[in-house]
Amino acid sequence: MAVITFISHDGEQHEAPLEEGSSLMQVATNNAIPGIDADCGGEAACGTCHVIVDPSWADTVGPPGPEEEEMLSMNPDRLPTSRLSCQVKVCGSWDGLTVQLPESQW
Ligand code: FES
Numbered sequence: 247m248a249v250i251t252f253i254s255h256d257g258e259q260h261e262a263p264l265e266e267g268s269s270l271m272q273v274a275t276n277n278a279i280p281g282i283d284a285d286c287g288g289e290a291a292c293g294t295c296h297v298i299v300d301p302s303w304a305d306t307v308g309p310p311g312p313e314e315e316e317m318l319s320m321n322p323d324r325l326p327t328s329r330l331s332c333q334v335k336v337c338g339s340w341d342g343l344t345v346q347l348p349e350s351q352w
Contacts, residue, residue: 247263247264248263248264248338248340248341248342249261249262249263249264249341249342250262250263250264250270250273250336250340250342250343250344250345251342251343251344251345252274252279252281252282252297252345252346252347253344253345253346253347254280254281254346254347254352255346255347255348255349255351255352260277260279260280262274262276262277262279263277264336264338264340264341264343265336266336266337266338267335267336268335268336269288269331269332269333269334269335269336270295270297270329270331270332270334270335270336270345271284271288271295271330271331271332271334272288272332273331273336274295274331281347281351281352282294282295282297282331282347282351283295283351284331284332286332287332288332289332290313290314290317290330290332290333291317292317293317293318293320293321293330294351295330295331295332296318296321296323296324296328296329296330296331296347296348296351297328297329297330297331297334297345297346297347298325298327298328298329298345298346298347298348299327299328299329299343299345300327300343300344300345300346301326301327303327303340303343303344303345304326304327306340306343307327307329307334307340307343310328310329310330310333311333313333314329314330314333317330318330321348322350323348323349323350329345331345
């Protein structure tokens with residue numbers, strides 16, 4: 247089974263099945279991954295779906311768009327590979343993708 251791994255800030259790993267075409271946020275919420283609240287339902291308006299993409303996957307996943315960038319710019323936990331997971335559409339070839347959750351999303 248192809249999987250995506252979400253790692254909480256304390257190092258706990260949670261695997262979810264890769265769901266091609268879903269957003270990374272939907273993959274997380276469909277699989278009860280702790281720390282992804284997604285309060286706005288995927289509108290890039292709340293920032294509670296923030297993930298930090300493993301640097302080895304950053305080029306594959308790509309950078310944020312302008313709207314997403316604006317929301318991320320207000321997030322104190324932002325790192326160079328930060329994304330809003332609701333804005334990341336999962337590709338079928340992303341087996342093994344790993345993302346971390348910031349400490350504030352606990
Ligand atoms: S779910 Fe609100 S910004 Fe992603």
